[in-house]
Amino acid sequence: MNDPVPSVPPKAPRWALWLPLVLFGGFVVLVLFGLLRPAEREVRSKMIGKPMPEFSLQPAVADRPGFARADMATGQPRLLNIFASWCIPCAVEAPQLLALKQAGVQIDGVAIRDQREDVEAFLARHGNPFARIGADNVSAIQFAIGSSGVPESFVIDGKGVIRYQHIGEIRPEHVPVILEKMKEAGR
Amino acid sequence: MIAELGLAALWLAAALAALQLVAGALGLTARGAVLGTIVRPVAVVQGVLTLLSFAALMALFWQTDLSVKLVAANSHSAKPMLYKLAGAWGNHEGSMLLWVTIMGLAGSTVALVERRLPERTMLATLAGQAFVSLGFYAFLLLSSNPFERLNPAAPEGQGLNPLLQDPGLAFHPPTLYIGYVGLSVAFSFAIGALITREVGPAFARTMRPWVLGSWVFLTLGIVAGSYWAYYELGWGGWWFWDPVENASLMPWLAATALLHSVSVLAARNALRTWTMMLAVVAFSMSMVGTFLVRSGILTSVHAFAVDPERGSFILALLLINIGGALALFGLRAGTVTEGERFAMTSREGALVFNNVMLSAILGIVLLGTLYPLLAEAFGAQVSVGPPYFNPMGAVFVVPMLVVMGIGPLLRWRRDSLARVRLSVIVPLVLMLIAGIVLAMQGVAVLPLLGIALAAGLVVAAFLPLRGRKLRQVKLPLWGMVVAHFGVAVSLFGMACDSAYTTEKLVALREGDTVAVGPWQIDLVVIEPVAGPNWTALQATLSARYDGGSAVKLQPQSRSFWTPPQQTSESALETRWNGQLYAVLGERGEDGRWQLRLWWKPFVTMIWYGGILIALGGLLALIGRVLSDLRRGIARDKIAYRKLRQGR
Amino acid sequence: MIRFLLIALAVVLALPSALPLAAQDKLPPAPYAYRQLADPAQEAKAHALMQTLRCLQCQGQSITDSDAPIAGDMRHQVRVRIEAGVEPEAIRAQLIESYGDYVSYAPVVNALTWPLFAIPVLLVLVIGVVLRRRLTTRSA
Numbered sequence: 001m002n003d004p005v006p007s008v009p010p011k012a013p014r015w016a017l018w019l020p021l022v023l024f025g026g027f028v029v030l031v032l033f034g035l036l037r038p039a040e041r042e043v044r045s046k047m048i049g050k051p052m053p054e055f056s057l058q059p060a061v062a063d064r065p066g067f068a069r070a071d072m073a074t075g076q077p078r079l080l081n082i083f084a085s086w087c088i089p090c091a092v093e094a095p096q097l098l099a100l101k102q103a104g105v106q107i108d109g110v111a112i113r114d115q116r117e118d119v120e121a122f123l124a125r126h127g128n129p130f131a132r133i134g135a136d137n138v139s140a141i142q143f144a145i146g147s148s149g150v151p152e153s154f155v156i157d158g159k160g161v162i163r164y165q166h167i168g169e170i171r172p173e174h175v176p177v178i179l180e181k182m183k184e185a186g187r
Numbered sequence: 188m189i190a191e192l193g194l195a196a197l198w199l200a201a202a203l204a205a206l207q208l209v210a211g212a213l214g215l216t217a218r219g220a221v222l223g224t225i226v227r228p229v230a231v232v233q234g235v236l237t238l239l240s241f242a243a244l245m246a247l248f249w250q251t252d253l254s255v256k257l258v259a260a261n262s263h264s265a266k267p268m269l270y271k272l273a274g275a276w277g278n279h280e281g282s283m284l285l286w287v288t289i290m291g292l293a294g295s296t297v298a299l300v301e302r303r304l305p306e307r308t309m310l311a312t313l314a315g316q317a318f319v320s321l322g323f324y325a326f327l328l329l330s331s332n333p334f335e336r337l338n339p340a341a342p343e344g345q346g347l348n349p350l351l352q353d354p355g356l357a358f359h360p361p362t363l364y365i366g367y368v369g370l371s372v373a374f375s376f377a378i379g380a381l382i383t384r385e386v387g388p389a390f391a392r393t394m395r396p397w398v399l400g401s402w403v404f405l406t407l408g409i410v411a412g413s414y415w416a417y418y419e420l421g422w423g424g425w426w427f428w429d430p431v432e433n434a435s436l437m438p439w440l441a442a443t444a445l446l447h448s449v450s451v452l453a454a455r456n457a458l459r460t461w462t463m464m465l466a467v468v469a470f471s472m473s474m475v476g477t478f479l480v481r482s483g484i485l486t487s488v489h490a491f492a493v494d495p496e497r498g499s500f501i502l503a504l505l506l507i508n509i510g511g512a513l514a515l516f517g518l519r520a521g522t523v524t525e526g527e528r529f530a531m532t533s534r535e536g537a538l539v540f541n542n543v544m545l546s547a548i549l550g551i552v553l554l555g556t557l558y559p560l561l562a563e564a565f566g567a568q569v570s571v572g573p574p575y576f577n578p579m580g581a582v583f584v585v586p587m588l589v590v591m592g593i594g595p596l597l598r599w600r601r602d603s604l605a606r607v608r609l610s611v612i613v614p615l616v617l618m619l620i621a622g623i624v625l626a627m628q629g630v631a632v633l634p635l636l637g638i639a640l641a642a643g644l645v646v647a648a649f650l651p652l653r654g655r656k657l658r659q660v661k662l663p664l665w666g667m668v669v670a671h672f673g674v675a676v677s678l679f680g681m682a683c684d685s686a687y688t689t690e691k692l693v694a695l696r697e698g699d700t701v702a703v704g705p706w707q708i709d710l711v712v713i714e715p716v717a718g719p720n721w722t723a724l725q726a727t728l729s730a731r732y733d734g735g736s737a738v739k740l741q742p743q744s745r746s747f748w749t750p751p752q753q754t755s756e757s758a759l760e761t762r763w764n765g766q767l768y769a770v771l772g773e774r775g776e777d778g779r780w781q782l783r784l785w786w787k788p789f790v791t792m793i794w795y796g797g798i799l800i801a802l803g804g805l806l807a808l809i810g811r812v813l814s815d816l817r818r819g820i821a822r823d824k825i826a827y828r829k830l831r832q833g834r
Numbered sequence: 835m836i837r838f839l840l841i842a843l844a845v846v847l848a849l850p851s852a853l854p855l856a857a858q859d860k861l862p863p864a865p866y867a868y869r870q871l872a873d874p875a876q877e878a879k880a881h882a883l884m885q886t887l888r889c890l891q892c893q894g895q896s897i898t899d900s901d902a903p904i905a906g907d908m909r910h911q912v913r914v915r916i917e918a919g920v921e922p923e924a925i926r927a928q929l930i931e932s933y934g935d936y937v938s939y940a941p942v943v944n945a946l947t948w949p950l951f952a953i954p955v956l957l958v959l960v961i962g963v964v965l966r967r968r969l970t971t972r973s974a
Contacts, residue, residue, distance in 0.1 A: 014521055017460070017516065017517045017520045017521055018517040020464060020467075020468065020513045020516065020517075021510070021513035021514055021516070021517050024471075024509055024510060024513055025510075027475070027557070028502070028505070028506060028510075030557060030560055030561060030564065031478070031482070031484055031502060031560070032502070033560075033564050034482075034484045034560050034563065034564075035482060035484060035498050035499060035502065043568065043890050043933055043934075043936055043937070044568075044934070045932065045933065046930075046931060046932060046933060046934040047931070047932055084859060086859040086860065112859075113859040113861040113903060113907075114859065114861065115860060115861065118860070137861055137864070138864040138865075138907045138910050138911070139864075139903075139904055139907035139908075139911075140907075140911060142904070142907075143907075143908065143911055143929065143932060144932065145932065146932035146933050146934075148890035148891065148904070148933065149890070149891060149904075420899065421901075422898065422899040422900075424898075424899055427894075427895065427896075427899065429894050429895075430894075431894075531965070540965075543961055547954075547957050547961065550953070550957065551953075551954055551957075554949075554950065554953055554954075555950070558941075558947070558949075558950050562946055562947070565946060567934070567935065567946050568934055568935065568936035569935045569936065569941055569946065569947060570888050570935065570936055570937070570938060570939050570941070571939070571941055571950065572886065572888070572896070572939025572940065573885065573886065573896075573939060574886050574939055574940030574941075575939070575940065575941055575950070579954050582954065582958065583957075690870070690881070691870070692868050692869055692870050694868075694869070755901075772868060773862075773863070775862055776862050781868050783868070
């Protein structure tokens with residue numbers, strides 16, 4: 001047999017036959033990792049350690065002023081709380097915010113996509129721990145500081161630098177953590 | 188009672204699968220040969236039992252038996268019957284039962300009809316099928332029992348997610364499932380052949396109808412799913428490169444490659460090792476896809492019944508089935524001698540190129556889908572979406588489609604491009620003209636490439652028929668022509684949608700008019716309407732195409748009460764040259780109604796093309812099965828004649 | 835199977851908040867959430883960008899495919915800034931600065947993502963080399 005046709009493809013080398021198994025092994029290791037350490041689904045802010053960006057918010061209620069970037073750099077650390085009257089977890093975290101205020105924490109609130117009378121009713125019912133409350137009807141401040149939901153809380157140090165982000169409602173066990181972060185930010 | 192019957196049938200089927208595995212394995216040895224004779228009957232009975240079990244589940248959903256946990260959680264007495272029945276597979280447990288049922292029926296069919304292969308290979312194949320099934324039986328019976336009772340019975344069901352109350356649910360999941368599970372047969376054949384080392388044209392011809400059939404169903408399933416999402420999600424998108432979609436695309440890519448390589452093996456006895464590997468990979472991708480969806484490991488799916496236990500169970504199954512098969516492949520593939528040789532410029536060469544490109548695309552989709560997970564392992568979050576998949580895919584799709592136009596014109600074994608040069612001039616010129624015209628219109632690169640390629644391929648697809656008497660053309664060749672034509676049509680639709688879609692977001696009062704592309708649209712009235720288990724606000728739009736007569740569109744904003752939820756029902760007006768797509772939004776403070784309107788030229792070609800592709804597969808399947816039957820009858824006749832002469 | 839899970843998912847995630855069931859806010863959508871820019875060229879730019887930005891709560895969709903309020907607000911941000919003459923890539927860069935690479939569906943080459951681009955290039959190279967070798971063998 002004199003066949004002029006060259007062979008294509010050539011016989012695969014032995015090691016190549018094991019390649020699929022090796023790739024599959026890599027896949028298994030990868031997904032095992034994913035299964036064992038359930039991924040953090042929250043989108044964390046990348047603004048930690050960076051100064052607050054420029055912003056300026058109108059007051060959300062009659063008896064508290066709004067605020068702007070300049071108001072955040074007062075030499076004292078502050079807690080910035082993103083909340084809304086329509087958000088149930090925000091009501092859940094209200095007692096913890098009051099406790100933080102009792103402990104001497106200065107808290108500024110931003111009411112997201114909210115109406116004045118609703119915010120006032122919310123504060124009347126759940127207490128008002130806020131020194132200032134700004135209104136943000138288009139979530140603009142969230143995009144600026146990397147917040148993706150309500151409620152979220154940010155520790156801002158005296159120079160106006162974002163130091164810590166807490167995602168979701170503040171539960172009683174989180175209060176000491178936040179106080180610690182406030183203390184660190186005050187140093 | 189029915190639930191217990193279904194569960195009993197399932198346990199019995201599992202026991203028979205174990206028996207089938209043991210008998211099949213022992214049947215391969217010299218001493219156990221007699222055991223081999225029970226394998227086929229056992230496989231048949233196993234299939235019947237799974238069918239019985241699935242029928243029991245359907246009956247429970249039919250009656251809305253609320254003492255069964257699964258029914259209570261997924262159905263409701265006020266639901267239309269179609270969705271009550273569809274609810275049987277619209278959940279994790281029911282869909283897994285559907286999986287083993289299809290697998291059992293496929294096993295029965297193989298056991299009943301396949302007579303071409305050496306009996307040893309058949310035993311190994313059926314044992315392999317039983318082995319894979321056993322894992323899924325264990326999964327169902329130990330951690331996802333669909334027949335679990337609820338004590339006391341629920342007073343009322345929790346209903347089915349309103350977005351799932353759509354004919355799409357009745358059709359799309361079972362179709363895709365048949366495709367997924369059908370590939371298990373190719374997988375088992377490959378296992379059987381690797382064990383007995385008998386790989387050749389006969390083996391390829393046996394496997395081919397199964398691959399074709401699965402591929403047809405996979406294609407239809409994906410097309411249906413894409414169209415369903417297109418009209419149901421209400422934003423006009425038809426493919427999002429979401430991990431869940433990619434999970435259905437990957438087995439399709441592997442099956443498409445397998446389909447082509449198995450043809451080379453059948454016709455030319457070449458590509459033996461490669462075909463074996465693809466057969467293993469195709470079903471592996473089905474299982475990997477199922478795993479990715481059920482485990483909730485990728486961001487997309489985490490809201491759907493995340494269950495780490497289920498994830499671990501499926502991963503264990505993957506490890507045993509895929510790991511085992513690939514290890515067997517590594518051990519044995521070297522001893523399956525490589526087949527006939529061929530030149531690069533030949534039909535085989537073109538098919539190899541197609542296979543390499545499809546595998547590369549599969550690799551990219553897998554890479555992009557899993558990469559966020561890999562990044563997470565390093566503590567970072569990344570997103571991989573259309574801006575990655577589209578151009579990366581195009582790098583491989585474009586050369587593949589060019590070869591798709593030329594390959595079918597080439598001869599087996601060796602040929603020269605010079606011989607087909609004249610034939611491809613027409614499509615090439617068409618492609619160039621289309622490209623130049625589009626470039627002058629300022630169309631973006633990817634859609635331009637898409638439309639130009641489609642223009643060339645529409646003609647090139649029919650070139651293989653040139654110089655043949657059409658009435659003598661065999662069905663498989665028609666199948667190829669139709670499928671390749673379908674690819675061109677679908678590509679044309681995709682590219683047109685991306686190049687020419689007009690979007691209008693408007694706020695209108697009743698009586699207002701708006702223009703969308705060539706359409707004039709009046710908002711006539713907005714009024715409440717009621718359905719079987721929902722109420723809705725319905726907008727009546729009167730639309731005129733290019734000053735023509737008015738057609739009516741009625742998009743709705745529906746409120747369901749079981750469970751309480753709002754959905755928007757888009758309204759579509761289809762013309763030969765595209766679709767008008769309307770969605771009703773909310774009412775603004777000024778009393779105007781929010782409307783989202785799209786004019787999508789030739790968008791329907793995407794799905795028509797998909798249906799043509801499936802039709803091509805079907806024609807090829809019918810052609811192959813018919814000629815197999817004919818061959819079988821001829822063989823029987825000869826045997827019969829010999830028998831008579833012997834007397 | 836696959837696709838209806840996706841849709842189920844879309845429904846679940848289309849809820850106003852990924853956090854434990856929040857009530858619906860009563861405010862109308864932001865001005866540019868459902869309104870296009872007057873200038874078609876600007877709108878086209880905005881639309882192309884929005885298609886590649888990920889909705890932060892309905893995590894499997896771009897912001898052009900979602901009714902979630904935060905997606906609407908993000909569309910508003912994008913359109914306002916495009917209208918103000920900001921380049922799309924600058925807007926993307928700002929959002930990436932806030933949220934990290936997660937927010938953009940268009941991965942960029944960096945220390946973490948280079949294999950995503952290196953592997954396809956490697957594939958092309960391997961395929962090219964193999965094909966070339968075959969072709970030259972034949973003519974030899």
